Amino acid sequence: MYKFRNFSSLGIKLTKHLLKPNLNQNKWRCMSQIEMPPDVKSIPQFTIPKGILGQPTCHTHPHMISQGHLTCGITQMEYKERRDTLVSKLIAEVNNIYKTHIIVIPGARKQYMSDKIPYVFRQNSDFFYLTGCMEPSAILMMVKTAQADSYKSVLFVHEKDAHAELWEGPRSGCSISTQLFAVDEARPVENFNQFLTKITSLSKPAILWYHNESPANPDIHDDIRSVLRYGQVALEDPQKALHQMRVVKSPAEVELMKEACYIGSQSVNMAMACTKPGMSERTVDAILEYTCRQAGAEHSAFPPVVAGGPRATHIHYVANNQLLDQTDMILVDSGCQRWMYNSDISRTWPVSGKFSKYHRILYELVLTVQKRLIELVGEQRPPLDQLFDQMCRLLGTHLQQEGILPKNIDGNELINRAYRLCPHHVSHYLGLDVHDSPLVRRKVPVRDGMVVTVEPGLYISPNDISVPEEFRGVGIRIEDDVLITDGDPVILTEACVKEVDDIEAVVGKHSL
Ligand SMILES: [Mn+2]
Incomplete structure (x- = not known):
């Protein structure tokens, strides 16, 4: 199992100052070494899929993630509860004149130094906080209609693609992503614009919760702006409520x-x-x-x-x-x-x-x-x-x-x-x-x-x-x-x- 290495691994002379606190004390144990307590809440229909996926899992990287956790230390349930909380907070923020609430939280897209030379990818924190998903250009959408008691969570990810995976490494794909991230649906990122346009045209008046400034993913920013322009949709910013949670x-x-x-x-x-x-x-x-x-x-x-x-x-x-x-x-x-x-x-x-x-x-x-x-x-x-x-x-x-x-x-x-x-x-x-x-x-x-x-x-x-x-x-x-x-x-x-x-x-x- 994973352990913190201490200074002795680098041959350093161990003085009393470098040993504080004792590395063997349980309170400093790595999360990944702590088995999930039996009372940890899990979502019945969702388990972490096996196989090599687009990001580390407890099956492929047991030295990093404990059984039953989606990312190190955090369960699928905790991510889902964060989404639940955000949706309730946002709906409570505005008058109930809107039939439909659509919340869009984009992941970061890859950044390049030059040509095809990427920087180390860093996921957008807001998106990661709500999903645990580390895939570039993925998008979380949550839709709450007037008729439904609860909201529907849709994650847009890259579909599996042998050629792309040959270059960039494995992807989880849509069907696995539904299980992995415990969402209601996963769809290909290419369908985002069409899906958003359809949802907004079907249910008016709608309110779109989207952080319009310094967009996390400029690729979908234009899609969203055109919906705002032509779709008679009101715009609100979800980030303030989200940061109060974070x-x-x-x-x-x-x-x-x-x-x-x-x-x-x-x-x-x-x-x-x-x-x-x-x-x-x-x-x-x-x-x-x-x-x-x-x-x-x-x-x-x-x-x-x-x-x-x-x-x-x-x-x-x-x-x-x-x-x-x-x-x-x-x-x-x-x-x-x-x-x-x-x-x-x-x-x-x-x-x-x-x-x-x-x-x-x-x-x-x-x-x-x-x-x-x-x-x-x-x-x-x-x-x-x-x-x-x-x-x-x-x-x-x-x-x-x-x-x-x-x-x-x-x-x-x-x-x-x-x-x-x-x-x-x-x-x-x-x-x-x-x-x-x-x-x-x-x-x-x-x-x-x-x-x-x-x-x-x-x-x-x-x-x-x-x-x-x-x-x-x-x-x-x-x-x-x-x-x-x-x-x-x-x-x-x-x-x-x-x-x-x-x-x-x-x-x-x-x-x-
Ligand atoms: Mn500082």
């Missing part, structure tokens, strides 16, 4: 988030352990990617920031092509994607393995603020925008105490000066997307089941003459992923080293 994680999703966060944490620990003066930022980037993948992640969650010295003052520095200087700190912002769920972690450490006096002052300042903000999330459960205000206030006060900002400023002026030194937000939601559920505003209080980042930073340009010289040219960010619960907040990235003593004990301790 932002609160189910117990199974929480387990997946724990794993993505744990793997991400250990990859940053490994990058720290391998850091040596003179090393290229690119090598650190490669260590992050390698460590994530060998532990079970698909790939990085985003192009990581690996920034030595003053390059860390550029918040989204991703060139990662300079050499690390002995006297610099290095800022890393990275994360991994595992079964579509993401972690997002930032750490900053001294290249030499020992903090200089001034680096240590700044690092401890940011760390103090970061820990306080995590406490505040638990104590006050504030909206994330309010947490941002708290960050500016805390940073300002601490910078003043250290003599980095002048003592004679206060109130808004102090907050503005702190904001100039940390011009990014302190938090975002995290999940299937790194900036998850973007339609959920950061003005709403955080709730149980949300996962949010807490990531204060400090970026002092080498040219900032308003700050004492010894503190200039430094960028620091400390970012953890935090699960909101009815008890204390749970730091999902707790395994990632961040105390000064622990960092100094780990940096440079592993030879590649």
